Amino acid sequence: MPTIGDLTIRPVDPWDEHEMDVLQDLYVEAQRAEVPDSRVYSRADSVALLRRTGGPTSYHAFAALAGDTMVGQVWTVAGTTDNVHRGRLWAWVPPRHGRRGVGTALVRHGEQHLIDLGRRTALTQTWIGADGVSGYRPFAERLGYSLAQTHVERRQQLPMDEARLARLEAEATAHTAAYTFHVVVGPIPAELAPGYLGVYNLLDIESPGGDVEHEEGRWTAAELADQDEELSEQGRTRVTVLASDATGVVVAYSCAVTGPADLDDPVVDQRGTLVLREHRGHRLGLAVKCRLTRALQERFPDRTYVRTTNAETNAPMVAINEAMGFEVHSVEGEFQHRLG
Numbered sequence: 001m002p003t004i005g006d007l008t009i010r011p012v013d014p015w016d017e018h019e020m021d022v023l024q025d026l027y028v029e030a031q032r033a034e035v036p037d038s039r040v041y042s043r044a045d046s047v048a049l050l051r052r053t054g055g056p057t058s059y060h061a062f063a064a065l066a067g068d069t070m071v072g073q074v075w076t077v078a079g080t081t082d083n084v085h086r087g088r089l090w091a092w093v094p095p096r097h098g099r100r101g102v103g104t105a106l107v108r109h110g111e112q113h114l115i116d117l118g119r120r121t122a123l124t125q126t127w128i129g130a131d132g133v134s135g136y137r138p139f140a141e142r143l144g145y146s147l148a149q150t151h152v153e154r155r156q157q158l159p160m161d162e163a164r165l166a167r168l169e170a171e172a173t174a175h176t177a178a179y180t181f182h183v184v185v186g187p188i189p190a191e192l193a194p195g196y197l198g199v200y201n202l203l204d205i206e207s208p209g210g211d212v213e214h215e216e217g218r219w220t221a222a223e224l225a226d227q228d229e230e231l232s233e234q235g236r237t238r239v240t241v242l243a244s245d246a247t248g249v250v251v252a253y254s255c256a257v258t259g260p261a262d263l264d265d266p267v268v269d270q271r272g273t274l275v276l277r278e279h280r281g282h283r284l285g286l287a288v289k290c291r292l293t294r295a296l297q298e299r300f301p302d303r304t305y306v307r308t309t310n311a312e313t314n315a316p317m318v319a320i321n322e323a324m325g326f327e328v329h330s331v332e333g334e335f336q337h338r339l340g
């Protein structure tokens, strides 16, 4: 393969406004090269993530330069309170600089950074085409990564068809009379934080993990407050629905965040949804998702779609999403590689 001779890789300076402009443009160009309406994070997202220090997740970005020209970037994302055995990395090289070894050099640089952070597993996620074997899968596999799980991104148009939403709400209500629901727009208030964390910390171990090793989350109110501050810096709003049982214990939740203000994309990102095992089978998952949809379309009428990504094996969650009108958009592979 022809290589770029004078390639240097160095940390990105998140306080350099021009550098952040270039970084963002290059990222969007690479991310949307094959999937033109692929999800992207905004410049405000990147600025907030890279300038923050001391939160529950550490973000680092490195730029690849050929002479003075930025030709690619790699990000590392590593939790600091739990799952510290692993880290994620993401490399982006737009096609006009592609196939000259930049992506490979960036991934290896990111891996070394994860090793320096004490991580033993690197995870990455990328588009693998509808057939599951195309997209960037050959790139990941050539670098020694193996497919750990397949994820399917689905999108739901907002507002939802009213008759359909009303029918699903009625179905859920018929089974969930014993539960109380709270809808929170914005940061999770202190009195609901312990309940929220009780379900949120289980998400990684309760949703299908494929071949990826997950441990229970260990977030406390401090990490949650940090994340809410980060969301506000990104210009995002969290919308959360909690369900508690007759004793007041939170037993289910669903959470989404609006896209950031500087992103010209009327999107809402679905985050987690979880029902405690002993409360499954009461349509609680459907109930929290219906309330979430209602809240989103009432409070954010300018948002035209929600996107969600589920493990393809997550039959119960996929069934709820399909009932709610989510349709397949694209297929991504989660890959892992043992470091060192």
Ligand SMILES: CC(C)(COP(=O)(O)OP(=O)(O)OC[C@H]1O[C@@H](n2cnc3c(N)ncnc32)[C@H](O)[C@@H]1OP(=O)(O)O)[C@@H](O)C(=O)NCCC(=O)NCCS
Pocket: 001, 030, 031, 089, 090, 091, 092, 093, 094, 097, 098, 099, 100, 101, 102, 103, 104, 105, 124, 125, 126, 127, 135, 136, 138, 139, 140, 142
């Ligand atoms: C994937 C990506 C980072 C590759 O960057 P790159 O600089 O072109 O990668 P390299 O030149 O180091 O490629 C190394 C090898 O990977 C394979 N490869 C890379 N891109 C490929 C593609 N689109 N299709 C098939 N194989 C590919 C090839 O075997 C290539 O060697 P070759 O050019 O000699 O055939 C870039 O295409 C990109 O930014 N994609 C969008 C973001 C993404 O999905 N990143 C991967 C997750 S971290």
